[in-house]
Amino acid sequence: MNILVTSSTGFIGRYLVEWLVNNGYNVVSAGTSVEKAKIFPWFAKVKFTPCDYFAVGTDCHELFGRPDLLIHLAWKGLPNYMARFHIRRESSHRDAAIAREDAEFPMSGGEQLRDYQPVEKVAEYICRIALSKEGGIANCCSGEMISVRRLVEEWVAASGSSIRLKTGVYGYPAYEGMAFWGDATRLRKVIGDA
Numbered sequence: 001m002n003i004l005v006t007s008s009t010g011f012i013g014r015y016l017v018e019w020l021v022n023n024g025y026n027v028v029s030a031g032t033s034v035e036k037a038k039i040f041p042w043f044a045k046v047k048f049t050p051c052d053y054f055a056v057g058t059d060c061h062e063l064f065g066r067p068d069l070l071i072h073l074a075w076k077g078l079p080n081y082m083a084r085f086h087i088r089r090e091s092s093h094r095d096a097a098i099a100r101e102d103a104e105f106p107m108s109g110g111e112q113l114r115d116y117q118p119v120e121k122v123a124e125y126i127c128r129i130a131l132s133k134e135g136g137i138a139n140c141c142s143g144e145m146i147s148v149r150r151l152v153e154e155w156v157a158a159s160g161s162s163i164r165l166k167t168g169v170y171g172y173p174a175y176e177g178m179a180f181w182g183d184a185t186r187l188r189k190v191i192g193d194a
Contacts, residue, residue, distance in 0.1 A: 003130075004028040004067035006053060007074040008046075009036045015123035016071060021045045023127075028064050030074075071130050094152065098161040105156070106169035110149025115141045115181030128191040138190050141182025 003020055007013045008029035020027050021042045029046040030053070031037055037048045049064060053074050061067075097105045117125075117140065125140040149167065156163055172178065 001069060002026045002028055002065065002067045003069045003071065004030065004064045005071045005073065006030045006051075007072075008048070009033065009040065010073055012119060012123055012126070013073045014040055015120050016073070016126055017046060018042050019120075019124050019127050028067050030064065069130060071126065094155060098156070098159050098163055101161075102163055104164050104166040105152070106166045107152060108148065108170040108172055109168050110147055110152065110165070111178065112148045112172065112176070113145040113179035113181065114148060114151070115144065116146055116151055117142055125187060125191065129187070132190050134190045136186065136190075138186040139182035139184060140187065141184050143182055143184030143187075145179065145181040 003025050005013055005017050005020070005027060008017045008027075009031040013031070017027055017029055017040070027042075027046040029037065029042075029048045030051050031048070032050060032052065034048060034050050037043050037050075047065075051060065051063060052058070053060060094105060122140045125138075129138050129140070149165065152165060156165070
């Protein structure tokens with residue numbers, strides 16, 4: 001089976017391709033930059049094709065060798081990357097603060113409740129859903145909530161760092177609810193566990 005993954009060098013795509021390759025699937029990897037794709041350990045194990053998916057007249061099905069399955073992660077013109085940006089920024093700032101051995105890590109109050117999943121797990125769920133051939137929608141989630149503060153405390157403890165959390169430095173964004181999480185019922189049914 002040949003599986004085409006668009007935006008294979010993106011935030012989720014890079015982990016999705018890795019999961020497919022590690023599980024023995026033939027992957028046709030697509031993205032806008034071959035140079036960016038070359039940095040990933042899976043690059044030599046896939047057929048990478050640079051492509052502007054939104055170019056008028058592009059017959060992507062033919063261009064990619066008529067794949068058996070498409071996992072389409074490429075989006076055009078997203079006007080707001082706020083959610084992803086904040087997640088990546090907080091992770092990059094936390095890791096950098098720990099590496100520098102900072103005494104404190106500034107953050108919000110941490111009372112927000114979220115359904116956190118590592119990106120590697122989300123990529124695995126997407127792959128398993130796509131390969132299941134089940135119809136319908138399934139949330140790639142844990143179905144459980146955790147406070148942002150507790151999540152950061154667990155990350156700090158796992159790193160062995162003595163950095164202290166300095167809560168309340170940043171306010172809560174008006175565009176995000178204080179609590180949201182997914183329903184994993186359909187996911188569990190589709191993949192057998194979660």
